[in-house]
Amino acid sequence: MADETKSKCACPRCRMRGLMGPLMLITIGAIFLLxxxxxxxxxxxxxxxxxxxxxxxxxxxxxxxxxxxxx
Ligand SMILES: [Zn+2]
Structure with a gap:
């Protein structure tokens, strides 16, 4: 399990990078639901x-x- 909380940088770019994983899971989940x-x-x-x-x-x-x- 990768712990993303260790990177404390909160600049827009780093926050966007942290969004990629969850967004992929949500997208794939939504597609399967559909x-x-x-x-x-x-x-x-x-x-x-x-x-x-x-x-x-x-x-x-x-x-x-x-x-x-x-x-
Ligand atoms: Zn940053």
């Missing part, structure tokens, strides 16, 4: 994972490093 309750399945929706990952990476790269305390 597949369960609707006729739209994982096979149709898996590209959403790429879109979400891309958006997060984009936000991350454009996020400010103001107040960054790491290396």
């Amino acid at each position: 597949g369960r309750f609707t006729s739209v399945g994982f096979e149709e929706l898996w590209p959403v994972i790429l879109v979400v990952a891309g958006v997060v990476l984009l936000l991350q790269s454009s996020a400010s490093r103001a107040g960054h305390t790491g290396s």
Whole structure:
């Protein structure tokens, strides 16, 4: 189990990076839920994972490093 709390930097970019993991899990979970309750399945929706990952990476790269305390 990776403990993300050890990195104390709270700059926008680092916070965005910490968001990636949970967001991926939420996205994948939501896709499976949709597949369960609707006729739209994982096979149709898996590209959403790429879109979400891309958006997060984009936000991350454009996020400010103001107040960054790491290396
Ligand atoms: Zn930082």
